[in-house]
Amino acid sequence: MDASSIIAKVRRKVAPTEAELVWFTNGLASGAVSDAQAGAFAMAACLNGLGPEGRVALTRGMRDSGDVLKWSLDAPALDKHSTGGIGDCVSLILAPMLAACGVYVPMISGRGLGHTGGTLDKLEAIPGVSTDVPERRLRQIIDSVGFAIIGATGQIAPADRRLYGIRDVTGTVESVDLITASILSKKLAAGLDGLVLDVKTGSGAFMKSEEEARELAEALAETATGAGCPTKALITDMSQPLAPALGNALEVSICMEVLSGNVDVAPRLVDLAVALGSVVLEISGQERALAKIKLEDSLGDGSALKRFANMVSALGGPPDMADDWRTHLPSAPVVGDVLAPRSGYVAAMDGQGLGNVVVGLGGGRRVETDNIDPAVGLSEIIDLNAKVERGQPLVTIHAADEDAAEAAAKAVLAAMTIVDEAGATPKLILAEVG
Structure with a gap:
């Protein structure tokens, strides 16, 4: 196989085979595919698409271009992903809520770029916290705490990291096929048994119209399920901030209030976290209405707060985050x-x-x-x-x-x-x- 013939196929609107896309993604990771060839592929895919089967094959190939975690746990490994919005700090409360409900959450997250904040930046507003941990340490935290929020290592989906950087400078970011493969290759490399997606639409989201959001949600859910991970998506409104705060420490502060049981400080944030959590717990085999009650109870009884504080400590943060979090967060002059x-x-x-x-x-x-x-x-x-x-x-x-x-x-x-x-x-x- 060679890159030019695969690019030519996409340019002619002929779907490449799964073997060809796997070869191409391996070439992205190894360097056998040049930057020029990667850019040409991205442009052809952006203009002509890859089709549902090609989208699944590209996702699998990018996932398998690096390490794929495998788990031997006594409960499912689940996760949530958001397409990004303002005041969206759901991950910081939902991950410990899910862990308190008895499942495991190996959450590989990203940093902010553009107008939306990143989960890792928010978490690292807590002094001492480092989300850059090796796989061995990730497994230890998952075993002891039940969840971990970390950044992708250099061995996770290297083909995506290479192609994403090229898309960013070649005007090919806005492709449903490439967006789908990029998001899912990193998520599915975490070895998940189920995934829920929060696809946002509105003035604070990347997808401004509900039609665009639905197209992406359907592509994500179908592709992830086709790649072996049962997945559902919620399309949610982002015409106002999800939490009443924007900014890393300020959003962490809101999350600590919620985890401490003060759910009225951010009702939309809590409602969405419970909705997303009940969907992914249903994917794992639990009854949705019962899952909703368990998630709400984890906020009321302090079990989610305890899980979050334990993870913060495991990542190098203060050991008393549950009791004294206000003194640890930085404040502006x-x-x-x-x-x-x-x-x-x-x-x-x-x-x-x-x-x-x-x-x-x-x-x-x-x-x-x-x-x-x-x-x-x-x-x-x-x-x-x-x-x-x-x-x-x-x-x-x-x-x-x-x-x-x-x-x-x-x-x-x-x-x-x-x-x-x-x-x-x-x-x-x-x-x-x-």
Whole structure:
């Protein structure tokens, strides 16, 4: 086989065979496929697609281009993945909730890039925590705690790491086939028995329309199941932040409140975590209604909090996170409110704009090498369609200095739309796929 003939097939809208796609992904990992050939393949796939069978084959090949974990556990290994949104810190509460329900969660997560935050960046806002752990240590944490949230090692899906970097600079990111294979190759390399996907749509998501989100959700669920991992997806609304805070330490703070039993601080976050958790527990053989009760109980009885604190300690963080978490999280030196310029109702939020406010404050990355300030961000974010009076706080800014706070305040006001009449609040869960 050779790269040029495989590329030519995709260019002619002829589906490559599974053997050809496996050869190509191995070539990506080994370097036998050049950057130019990888870019040409990505462009051909972006324009013409690979078809359902080709998508499964590409996913399997990229998964198998590196290490694939295998488990000998007394309960299923399950996971959740989100396509990304603002204030989406579900993983930090759902993983320990699932572990408290008796399953294992080897969660391989990513970092933030663009307007959405990354789970690893949020977790590493806790002093001492390092998510870069070898496989041996991962297995120890899974055995002792029941779950672990870590970054992918260099041996996990190396073909995806190579192709993703090339897609980023060749304008071929927006391909359902390539997005699907990229997401799933890393997730399925964790050796999962079941997976639930949170595919977001709205102003704070990458998929702006529900139609785009459904196309991706169907592709993800069908491909993962076809690759041997039973999978379902929820399409969820991202027209406002999922949690009332944006920024790494601020989102961790919200999660600690929830894990401590204060679920009213972020009801949408809790509702989605319970919904996703009950779906993936159903995939593992549990009855959904009973799973929902067990997940809610894990927050009420403190068992999820204990699991989270144990994982933080195992990753190098403070051993007293459950009892004294407020003293460990960093805080910004400048804190101030953004006030409503008029009375009315918050009719719309530019979610991407709010995410970019956090990036501008230093809480996110414009390029992968940027350093992150974990303390900055937005908190006390008002709900969509809430009634406000002129001069009432819309959001609280946490900034490194006054100039940054002033610029952020202007950007926040530009991202908020206040009108005279109240509108309808979108449903949190729009559809289930799979």
